[in-house]
Every structure is written in C-alpha cells, then in structure tokens.
Amino acid sequence: MRRARFEGLAQVVVEPLHRYLLRRASTETAEDVLSETLLVLWRRIDDVPGLGDGSASPPDPDDVLPWCYGVARGCLANARRADGRRLRLVERLIRTQQRAPEEAAEHGELHAALASLGAADREVVRLWAWEGLAPRQIAEATGSTPNAVSIRLHRAKARLAAQLGRKNGGRPGHKSDEGRSGQ
Amino acid sequence: MNDDELLARLKAADPALTRSAPPPDIDQLVEATLNTVTPTAPLDAGAPSVRPRRHLLGLAAAVGLLVLGGGIGVGVMANGGGGGGGGGTANTGGNQAKHSGSSAVAGALRLTAEGGSAKCAAPTPDSLRGYPTVFLGTVTSIKGTVVTFRVDHWLKGGTARTVVLDSDTSRPEALTFIDGDHYIVAAKDGVVPVCGANGVTADDIAKFRKAYGK
Numbered sequence: 001m002r003r004a005r006f007e008g009l010a011q012v013v014v015e016p017l018h019r020y021l022l023r024r025a026s027t028e029t030a031e032d033v034l035s036e037t038l039l040v041l042w043r044r045i046d047d048v049p050g051l052g053d054g055s056a057s058p059p060d061p062d063d064v065l066p067w068c069y070g071v072a073r074g075c076l077a078n079a080r081r082a083d084g085r086r087l088r089l090v091e092r093l094i095r096t097q098q099r100a101p102e103e104a105a106e107h108g109e110l111h112a113a114l115a116s117l118g119a120a121d122r123e124v125v126r127l128w129a130w131e132g133l134a135p136r137q138i139a140e141a142t143g144s145t146p147n148a149v150s151i152r153l154h155r156a157k158a159r160l161a162a163q164l165g166r167k168n169g170g171r172p173g174h175k176s177d178e179g180r181s182g183q
Numbered sequence: 184m185n186d187d188e189l190l191a192r193l194k195a196a197d198p199a200l201t202r203s204a205p206p207p208d209i210d211q212l213v214e215a216t217l218n219t220v221t222p223t224a225p226l227d228a229g230a231p232s233v234r235p236r237r238h239l240l241g242l243a244a245a246v247g248l249l250v251l252g253g254g255i256g257v258g259v260m261a262n263g264g265g266g267g268g269g270g271g272t273a274n275t276g277g278n279q280a281k282h283s284g285s286s287a288v289a290g291a292l293r294l295t296a297e298g299g300s301a302k303c304a305a306p307t308p309d310s311l312r313g314y315p316t317v318f319l320g321t322v323t324s325i326k327g328t329v330v331t332f333r334v335d336h337w338l339k340g341g342t343a344r345t346v347v348l349d350s351d352t353s354r355p356e357a358l359t360f361i362d363g364d365h366y367i368v369a370a371k372d373g374v375v376p377v378c379g380a381n382g383v384t385a386d387d388i389a390k391f392r393k394a395y396g397k
Contacts, residue, residue, distance in 0.1 A: 003217065010213045018207045019199035027204045034207060038216040107196035129193035161184040164192070 006042050008058050009051055013068045014038070016061065016131070020072055023130055029079060036075045041068060049140075066137035069127070073141065113163040121156035128153055291331075291345040294368075294375055306367055306381045308394030314369035314379070316340040317395070319388055322360050330360045332368070335388075338395040348375075367391060 017037055021030035041048065050063025114122055120142075127138045135149040142149070184192075304310070311317050317339040320332035332346040346368070348360075360366070365388060368380040383391070 006217070007213055010209055010216075014207050014209045014212060018204075022199045022202055022204055023197065027202065030204065031207070035212065035215065038212055039219060042216050107201070110192055110196045125193070129190055130197050130199065157186065157189055161189050164189075165184055 002045055005051060006045050009041060009045070009048060009064060009068075010038065012058055012061050013041070013065060016065055017068060017072050020069055020131060021076060023126060025076060025079075029076075033072065033075045033079050036079065037068070037072045040071050040075060044071075062137070065131075066133060066140035069131060069133075069141040070143065073123075109164065113160050116163060117156055117159060121152060121159070124149060124153050125156045125160060128157075291347045292334075292341060292343040294346060294348040294370070304378070306369075306378070306383075306387075308391055311338075311367070311369045311391075314339070314371045316370040317367070318346065319365065319367050319383065319391060320346055321365050322362050325360055325362055332366065335365070336392060336397050338367075338391060338397055348380075 014034070018030060018034055021033050021037075024030075025033065045051070048059075048064055049067050051059045114125065117125065123142060124138055127133045127141060128135075131141075133141065135153060136146045138144070138153070139146045139149045144152075317337075318332075318334050318341060319336040319338065320334045322330055323333045323345075324331045330348045332348065334341070334344055334346060348368075365383050365385075366380055367383045367387070368375060370379060
C-alpha cells in the first residue's frame with residue numbers, strides 16, 4: 001500500500017534529509033524544502049529505488065537515501081530559483097550573522113576553503129564528508145557516474161587539503177595540525 | 184593533511200551539528216504531505232508539479248516572446264507594441280501563419296518562455312486589465328519544454344485556436360504545467376510577463392468570462 005510504504009520511507013529519510021538541508025540552507029528554508037521534498041517522494045513513491053513493494057520492513061537507508069538526497073537537492077535548487085536573488089541575499093545575510101560567532105571563529109577557514117571550490121566539487125565533498133556517502137551513492141544523488149564522482153572527489157579533496165594546508169602554513173601560531181602537512 | 188584528517192575537520196564543521204535547529208516532527212510531516220496531495224490516481228512519475236500553488240511559480244517563469252505562426256515575430260510584436268485593444272493582432276498572425284511552413288501547429292500562437300520565477304498573487308480581472316492579449320486555455324500536450332494550449336475562450340486580442348508555449352530555458356523544471364489543466368495567460372507587447380500565466384479553476388473561468396463579457 002502506497003501510504004504504508006511512504007510512512008516507512010519517511011521514518012528512515014526525514015531526519016537525514018533535514019540535516020542535508022540544514023547544511024545547505026537557512027533553518028526556515030530547510031523546513032520549507034523538506035515539506036516540498038516529501039511531497040515529491042510521496043508522488044514518486046513507486047520510483048524510489050531500493051524501496052520494496054512490501055511494507056513489511058523499513059527500507060535500508062543506504063539504498064533509499066542517495067536517491068532521496070537527489071530529490072531534496074532538486075527541490076532546494078527550485079526553491080532558490082523561486083525565491084530569487086533578493087531572498088538569497090537576505091538569507092546570506094542572516095546566515096552570516098548566525099554563523100559569525102561560533103563558526104567564523106572555529107571553522108571559518110574550512111568554510112572558506114569549501115566556498116573556494118566549484119559548486120559541483122563542493123557538493124561532492126559535502127556528500128562524502130557530511131552525508132557519509134560512497135562515490136556510487138554520490139553519483140546517484142547528483143545524477144553522475146561513480147567513476148566521474150571518484151575523480152572529482154579525489155581532486156576536490158586534494159584542493160581542499162592544499163587550501164587548508166596553505167592557510168595553516170601562513171599562520172604559524174594558529175591552532176591546527178602541527179606543521180605544514182601539504183600533501 | 185591526509186584523507187582522515189580532512190574528513191575529521193569537515194565533520195567537526197558540519198553545520199547540521201553546529202546549528203541548533205529543532206528536529207523535524209516526522210509524523211506531522213507525513214500527515215501534512217498526505218493531506219496536501221489527494222491520492223486519487225497515481226500521478227505521472229515525471230509530473231513536475233504537486234499542488235496548484237506551485238503552478239504559479241512555474242507559470243510565472245513565462246517571460247516570453249509572443250510569436251505568431253513562426254518566423255513573423257517582428258511584425259507581430261510591432262503590432263502588439265501599441266498596447267491597445269489589439270483585436271486584430273492575433274487575427275493577422277493567424278492568417279499569416281497559413282503561409283508559414285515552419286510552424287508545428289498551423290495557425291497556432293507561439294510563445295517562447297525564458298527562465299526566472301517568482302511567487303505570484305492569484306490573477307483577477309483587474310490585474311489583467313492592462314494586457315492586450317488574454318485567453319483561457321487548456322493544456323493539451325506537453326512535449327519536453329513545449330506546452331500546447333487549446334484556447335477555450337479569447338478574452339482579448341486574438342482568434343488562434345491553439346497556443347504553443349516553447350520554453351527554451353535550460354531549466355525546464357521551472358515550467359510546471361499539467362496536461363488537461365486550465366490556465367489563464369496574458370501577454371503584452373509580445374511578452375508574457377512574470378505572473379502572466381496562472382492555473383484557474385472553473386469558478387475563476389466563470390469570473391473572468393463574466394468580467395470580460397465573453
């Protein structure tokens with residue numbers, strides 16, 4: 001039954017999807033887009049890979065999540081377009097304000113390094129580090145091939161490490177991994 | 184810095200951990216989802232829209248060129264440029280279209296939509312008063328980015344029976360028309376403005392027809 005399958009899926013994916021969105025948007029946007037994502041999942045419940053037709057057991061998150069991340073990703077992109085530049089600016093301002101106290105101090109460097117990557121590289125790195133996906137799953141979430149993801153991820157990680165290494169080297173007194181590790 | 188160190192640093196900076204957002208209420212979200220979408224018939228897997236309100240977002244994307252028949256856009260746009268009654272505009276175009284072999288649907292009014300979207304207020308007879316070209320139509324086909332309307336009623340400025348809206352945007356998902364649904368579309372100076380096209384209900388249709396005396 002569609003309803004039972006959807007409920008089973010929601011139990012498994014809602015929290016990871018919420019985190020996915022929180023990592024990429026303001027709290028308000030994350031909530032809006034989460035609702036939107038669930039609507040799409042309900043509508044496309046028959047297309048969710050890895051979701052068996054029985055409602056017997058809850059689906060395996062590893063099977064269903066990558067595809068659901070892909071849906072959330074699309075919904076977020078839609079919301080961004082819909083809100084337009086003005087709202088994006090507002091959101092950016094809010095976000096900078098929110099992040100200023102703790103993140104800028106503690107993880108500012110890392111976020112700056114992430115921001116220096118291209119959008120596709122950044123998304124691959126985030127999916128790897130924060131969502132904990134394997135290249136095969138990242139490929140499913142981003143509509144790419146595992147091979148292309150592996151290559152992209154490898155390069156993006158190297159770039160990120162270099163960026164962070166350079167910064168650390170430039171500021172000797174800064175709390176960091178000791179010395180310049182470079183590569 | 185090796186992979187593990189990089190991963191550790193990234194994880195420490197995970198915004199989902201450092202931000203204090205309340206966890207989502209799964210049951211409430213499920214409930215809201217099931218209440219929003221009426222589960223009558225299984226919808227098309229690829230159907231780009233979910234609820235009526237979303238249509239407005241997509242339709243608002245129609246900032247487009249109004250071209251009659253194909254290849255005669257300039258003349259028509261110059262015609263429509265007056266912004267007046269425009270009663271003869273589409274008429275002329277319809278005749279010209281007969282000579283145009285390039286058009287997929289002979290005599291069809293062609294609209295080209297570009298990207299961009301916004302949230303729109305529901306249209307009213309007053310809000311569309313300023314447009315020389317207004318019609319009520321039903322989507323008869325959606326092929327890729329090309330949406331074909333059957334014109335149910337011309338409210339202003341046209342006679343073509345078919346309108347083809349071609350979205351040449353690289354973001355086709357911005358256009359969320361649904362086959363068989365009814366829309367009101369307004370254009371001015373050859374352009375369907377942002378919020379110039381909206382989904383309508385039977386009540387809306389009656390209201391508009393009354394207001395325009397059609």
